[in-house]
Amino acid sequence: SLKEKKLNKLAKEIGLIDKPMMPILGHAYLFLSTRKEIMKLFEFLAEESSRHRGLIGFWNINRLLVNITDPEATEFLLKTCLSKDHGLLRGPLMFTGNGSIFAPVNIWRPRRKILAPTFSMKNLNMFVNVFADQTAVMGNQLAPKAGAGDFSVFKYVANYTFDAVCETALGIQIQSQIKQNSFVNAIDEIFRMTGDRMNSFTARHDFMYRMMPCFKQYDKQRQLLYRFVNEIIQIKREEAAKPAECAGTLHGFKKSKVPSFLEMIMEHSGSIGGYTDLELREETMVIILAGTDTSAVGTSFALVMMSRYEEVQKKVYEELKGVFGDSNRTITAADLPSLKYLEAVIKETLRLYPPVPVIVREVDRDVTLPSGVTLVKDVTAFINILGIHRNREYWGDDADDFRPERFLEGPLKHPNQFIPFSNGVRNCLGYQYAMMSMKTALSSVLRRYSILPPDGMDPEQLKKPLRLEYDVSIKHVDKFIIRIEKRNS
Numbered sequence: 001s002l003k004e005k006k007l008n009k010l011a012k013e014i015g016l017i018d019k020p021m022m023p024i025l026g027h028a029y030l031f032l033s034t035r036k037e038i039m040k041l042f043e044f045l046a047e048e049s050s051r052h053r054g055l056i057g058f059w060n061i062n063r064l065l066v067n068i069t070d071p072e073a074t075e076f077l078l079k080t081c082l083s084k085d086h087g088l089l090r091g092p093l094m095f096t097g098n099g100s101i102f103a104p105v106n107i108w109r110p111r112r113k114i115l116a117p118t119f120s121m122k123n124l125n126m127f128v129n130v131f132a133d134q135t136a137v138m139g140n141q142l143a144p145k146a147g148a149g150d151f152s153v154f155k156y157v158a159n160y161t162f163d164a165v166c167e168t169a170l171g172i173q174i175q176s177q178i179k180q181n182s183f184v185n186a187i188d189e190i191f192r193m194t195g196d197r198m199n200s201f202t203a204r205h206d207f208m209y210r211m212m213p214c215f216k217q218y219d220k221q222r223q224l225l226y227r228f229v230n231e232i233i234q235i236k237r238e239e240a241a242k243p244a245e246c247a248g249t250l251h252g253f254k255k256s257k258v259p260s261f262l263e264m265i266m267e268h269s270g271s272i273g274g275y276t277d278l279e280l281r282e283e284t285m286v287i288i289l290a291g292t293d294t295s296a297v298g299t300s301f302a303l304v305m306m307s308r309y310e311e312v313q314k315k316v317y318e319e320l321k322g323v324f325g326d327s328n329r330t331i332t333a334a335d336l337p338s339l340k341y342l343e344a345v346i347k348e349t350l351r352l353y354p355p356v357p358v359i360v361r362e363v364d365r366d367v368t369l370p371s372g373v374t375l376v377k378d379v380t381a382f383i384n385i386l387g388i389h390r391n392r393e394y395w396g397d398d399a400d401d402f403r404p405e406r407f408l409e410g411p412l413k414h415p416n417q418f419i420p421f422s423n424g425v426r427n428c429l430g431y432q433y434a435m436m437s438m439k440t441a442l443s444s445v446l447r448r449y450s451i452l453p454p455d456g457m458d459p460e461q462l463k464k465p466l467r468l469e470y471d472v473s474i475k476h477v478d479k480f481i482i483r484i485e486k487r488n489s
């Protein structure tokens with residue numbers, strides 16, 4: 001057909017990855033692999049495309065995917081193509097429904113208009129109080145680990161981000177840092193099962209997945225979460241109608257002192273003829289889902305990097321001393337802009353280890369890139385953030401080195417060479433929220449503890465790139481293991 005001819009012509013023009021193709025599957029078999037192998041594949045795609053002027057093709061069954069590591073092409077595509085490839089995103093979609101993150105463009109557009117103003121600087125500054133309180137809890141939870149040898153820091157950080165995101169999204173204190181609850185377990189299970197599903201060929205289609213034995217467990221956890229959020233919404237609706245009768249608790253949880261996204265979205269969408277319960281649930285779940293694991297991964301990688309780069313940690317600590325002196329006062333929103341070096345450390349961590357390593361866009365009409373290459377309708381743009389972040393043409397020969405100072409040396413060559421939060425009109429709405437939360441968490445930990453690498457780690461090993469695996473976001477194969485010690489002051 002004409003469509004096939006156009007796709008084949010494009011594949012020839014940009015070149016295909018140097019891996020054998022299988023009948024029917026094309027290159028799709030490469031993705032049906034372990035989490036480590038999939039990560040290696042992303043890294044392989046990154047290198048291959050950087051050697052082919054930033055574009056390289058591969059076949060996922062009958063779909064041509066174009067892997068992109070060129071910031072120019074990326075900028076253009078993030079401006080012109082807003083639809084996400086639903087074939088690749090069926091797993092997460094089954095959970096988020098029409099929530100803005102993966103919704104079709106016509107549903108996403110009005111929802112984004114309602115959600116965006118809730119991320120105002122005024123609201124974010126208010127949320128820093130939540131971050132500060134919740135990171136204080138994290139600091140206490142870490143205390144038994146001080147001087148007690150190697151441990152994985154991830155769960156501590158993930159429980160912090162979960163508590164903070166839930167408090168700001170739903171207005172309740174879940175306290176996952178202090179006690180187990182079924183809501184947290186359900187989120188963990190859904191994440192794990194969504195990751196498994198993305199690597200499985202047989203689970204590609206919803207109707208197949210629904211017939212698989214694991215679906216029962218998946219659906220049970222999903223319904224548990226939906227019910228939980230629905231109940232919170234009901235109570236909030238009743239409260240909005242009769243504010244005088246508000247109690248200090250909600251559904252057995254302590255209420256937050258700050259207004260939540262849920263209340264704000266309810267208000268912004270108009271109380272009469274506003275969002276339905278389903279829309280409210282979808283949008284609050286998107287915030288919880290998009291905000292928890294991503295910022296936990298970013299924060300944990302930053303801690304691992306500081307454990308291995310003693311001189312970087314020292315500079316961060318000096319900066320903290322400059323701002324806080326010897327006092328142990330709580331951090332406030334006004335302190336955050338002063339923490340410039342810490343910000344550079346977070347950015348350099350997100351450059352080398354972007355929590356979301358790849359995003360996709362559906363090319364829904366023929367579009368000509370600034371380079372002159374025309375991507376034809378029905379191609380999927382596979383925007384390889386990890387590859388863009390290591391592109392030597394933009395970052396120089398030390399692209400693979402961890403060097404936070406590069407973010408303090410004046411503007412970057414191209415605004416799209418650093419896009420951990422994506423860019424353009426469909427970028428991450430939570431990027432400032434995330435930066436503020438990560439800064440608060442890292443300053444809290446660093447003020448109380450010094451961070452060390454695993455016991456007996458070979459100094460040669462310290463500066464080696466971390467081993468990664470793909471699990472919806474990227475993770476550390478060696479489980480974010482560090483040691484901590486209490487600081488003297």
Ligand code: HEM
Nearest residue numbers: 100101290291294295298356359421422426428429430434
């Ligand atoms: C280090 C932490 C984070 C990273 C790396 C990250 C990254 C991303 C990326 C790559 C996207 C997809 C954008 C695209 O396809 O172009 C996204 C979307 C989104 N993120 Fe984040 N994110 C982080 C934290 C957060 C937080 C804390 C929140 C909320 C509190 C949040 C809310 C959202 C929302 C609502 C979207 C969907 C936007 C839309 O489609 O209009 N994110 N994020």
